[in-house]
Amino acid sequence: MVKTAMFETLLADAQPDGNGGYTFTLEGKIYQLQEKNEVCKIAEAHGYIIIY
Numbered sequence: 001m002v003k004t005a006m007f008e009t010l011l012a013d014a015q016p017d018g019n020g021g022y023t024f025t026l027e028g029k030i031y032q033l034q035e036k037n038e039v040c041k042i043a044e045a046h047g048y049i050i051i052y
Contacts (some may be wrong), residue, residue: 005048009037 014022014036022033026041031042040050 003046004051005043007040007050007052010043010050011036013023014039 001051010024013026014024014033017023020034022036022038024031024033024039026039026042027046031038033039043050
């Protein structure tokens with residue numbers, strides 16, 4: 001199965017955590033990020049192809 005994700009959608013899903021970082025949830029897993037652009041690395045680790 002091929003999984004794709006839009007770059008803008010991934011960024012929109014990274015929500016400020018109130019501590020200067022971001023909370024991002026993908027496939028039921030919650031990640032704490034320092035920068036929004038880390039969402040791409042996480043999505044790729046889940047097997048997603050990122051569409052820019």
